Amino acid sequence: MEGTLKRRISFFTGYQDKWFVLADDGNIKQFERQPTETNQKPKWTMNIILADVTTKDDGIRFVVTASNGRTLKLKAPNTEEREKWIKLFKIINEKHFPLIYSKKEDKGGFGAKAEEQKNVVHSEVSSAEKRSQELFKNMSLKPKRNYTMVAAIDFGSAYSGTAFSSKSDFTRNPLHICVMEGVGKISTMSTKIPTVLLLNPDKKFEAFGNEAEEKYARLTINDPQYANQCYYFTRFKMQLYNNRNLKKSLTIKDISGKKEMKAVDVFAACIEYLKNATFTRAKEQIPSLEEEDIHWVLTVPAIWTEAARQFMIDAAEKSGIYEDNLTLALEPEAAALCCRSLEIEKKDKGQSPQLGSFSPGSRFLVVDLGGGTVDITANEVMTTGQIKEIHSASGGPWGGNMINTKMWSLLREIFGTEVVSTFSLNNRDDYLDLVRDIERQKRSFNSDSKCTIELPSSLIIEVKKSNPDMVAEKYKGKAEIKKKKLQIIPEVLKSIFKESIDKIIGYVQKLLNEPETSKVKSILLVGGYASCGLLVHAIKEHFNHLTVICPLQPDVIVLKGAVIMGHMETPVVGRMAKYHYGVSVNGNEVQKNRMKVKVARNLGLPAKTLAKGRKSRTRVLQTEKSSWTYTLRKTRSDAMSEDEKKTAYNFWLSPSISRPTGNKKDIKRVRLGPHIYSCHMIHVLNKTQTEAFLEFQTTHPPDIKIKQRKFENLKPYFVRAARQQDMSTCCCRYHIEARSIFKKCMEFRKNVLTNHDVADTIQIKVFETLSDFD
Secondary structure, three states, X not given: OEEEEEXXXXXXXXXXXXXXXXXXXXXXXXXXXXXXXXXXXXXEEEEOOOOEEEEOOOOOEEEEEOOOOXXXXXXXXXXXXXXXXXXXXXXXXXXXXXXXXXXXOOOOOXXXXXXXXXXXXXXXOOOHHHHHHHHHHHHHXXXXXXXXXXXXXXXXXXXXXXXXXXXXXHHHOOOXXXXXXXXXXXXXXXXXXXXXXXXXXOOOEEEEOHHXXXXXXXXXXXXXXXXXXXXXXXXXXXXXXXXOOOOOOOEEEOOOOOOEEEHHHHXXXXXXXXXXXXXXHHHHHOOOOOHHHEEEEEEEOOOOOHHHHHHHHHHHHHOOOOHHHEEEEEHHHHHHHHHHHHHXXXXXXXXXXXXXXXXXXXEEEEEEEOOOOEEEEEEEEOXXXXXXXXXXXXXXXXXXXXXXXXXXXXXXXXXXXXXXXXXHHXXXXXXXXXXXXXXXXXXXXXXXXXXXXXXXXXXXXXXXXXXXXXXXXXXXXXXXXXXXXXXXXXXXXXHHHHHHHHHHHHHXXXXXXXXXXXXXXXXXXXXXXXXXXXXXXXXXXXXXXXXXXXXXXXXXXXXXXXXXXXXXXXXXXXXXXXOEEEEEOOOOOOOHHHHHHHHHXXXXXXXXXXXXXXXXXXXXXXXXXXXXXXXXXXXXXXXXXHHHHHHHOOOOOOOOOOOOOOOOEEEEEEEOOOOOHHHXXXXXXXXXXXXXXXXXXXXXXXXXXXXXXXXXXXHHHOOOOOOHHHHHHOOOHHHOOHHHHHHHHHHHHHHXXXXXXXXXXXXXXXXXXXHHHO
């Protein structure tokens, strides 16, 4: 079947007419217009096998959600046309999976169109089992595309930026990257612009970045009533970090605190503006460039939860960047790749590199000092030039915004809270100038001289009305005003930076005390906050036994690294798993108390202590003697939100998911053929970036059997970095002899690889020695 449907493209663009063709293999293909040639390449393709279809009340709109999470929002010309498409989706699924989809009575198909449907769904394969296996492979493994260009968006808490490079430029020189300076019409000296969004009262786009700041400032003066009706969002990204129960329905308030919007729409509007501006600039270099020719990379903090990362994927998709064209890059990893490329370039030019900090085998910390968060990762450079994570990412909200908040608190103490509030409300343009000057002073401040901030005339007038002496009594001798400039002594500024610096240094020191980081020889400082000389000096002074590297323009290192990461096939070869999955077939029920005793014995802990803490997974359900698979996932209170669970499990038959029970288990059942379990495992790994174990006792088993007790023994190998409050029941690998665990784990992996025909595609590494993994 084929025809014209309207597809929702993005937040700004809305719906556009596209030509769709539904093939008999379950692939729906999108073209800009009706193809004139039979072999014409489609602009976009999605497999609708095992997809869910939901309809809207208007009678014409419907949403197709594929098994891999991709969504297709469509609008038919009328209700009858919509029902034809939906009915055909069901027929194709019934043909491929007759035991899953219950056939409803569709006598005669679509009447006059019945013969057409028979032609659409005409192919049969020799084996239903083989057909299911192939379909599952197609859904599990993403096809590789050859992109002309890679573009990266560094969506920051305070500032955002974009960069791009073509494939040919990357081949010649990976660092030949075009960083867009001052995205927008207002030119600035910075390569980044403020993450500020302005929407009109109808929630339509008005401006972003510096343009949004300037336009809103003018509106507050010239048309304050209209300005109060507009939506002005600033410094909102941190809500994804602070909100532990993140949902798609999350709303955020604008600057007024009275108006709110769905957070995903706000993020999507920002991403779409940056995307469109980048594409326009890139098209100037390559006139024939199409949006489908660009692979997009979106940076995210490494300490974000899976729910926050999925939220960014959803926002990107809503902005018009589809998941097939998108890669999420962890900011510290991107920075490490960029610095690795910089060192290679220095060697090629005959210059001396940074003491071999990024040579094969070297280990280093990456401290990404952003506006909102500080992300810290520990990595090792492999012989191939790729990097491997050796300690799970961590950090906290100690970024540059903490200094901004304290600086404004200081101004309120010096001039008075009411004075500063009146100034910021009534003089928006001067307020923006003061914000920018404080940002510049924050980055350039050092401990040897006074900090000088230029004060707007409007603020000085407000101060004189309230206090003729200008400065509060508490700060006389510490702060003074000379020629419309506020001068603050170094001691006061040091107290403002103290909390942030102490937290960063303390946390870095804590990581360096871990066994995994014992061989770390260098620390890499990147991010906008790394431009602060006082912070860099304090870190270098405290860690004087290590090589502390702060590259030039540290605020664009992550952005450039994200572009490099987008060009590379596998830039990161290993990460520490946050969660683990166990898949059991025909397991036996194990008594709760008995299992606790066994687990406690393996951990070297008293059983009573284990019972008081977090409850462990204590049983495997009894199942049929068939290939019905029960998947159990241990959860914590902050492990995954409901939306995130649905996303992680959307390849199962039903998108709904049972709520966690009292003993922290989450159970979902799926029917799998006995010969496709490896594909299932690959899909779990790809979707969740976790390690997985499979327990098989089927009627057609491969030579792999792992009992419950062995699973509990192996589990600590995958659980790392337990929370402080969970230390009493910690399952970290050091409670059990590491080498025996490693040996059992590698034996299991080898069995999986050697007993299945997907060995060439399976995404599991086998290491020979423990040192290879560490």
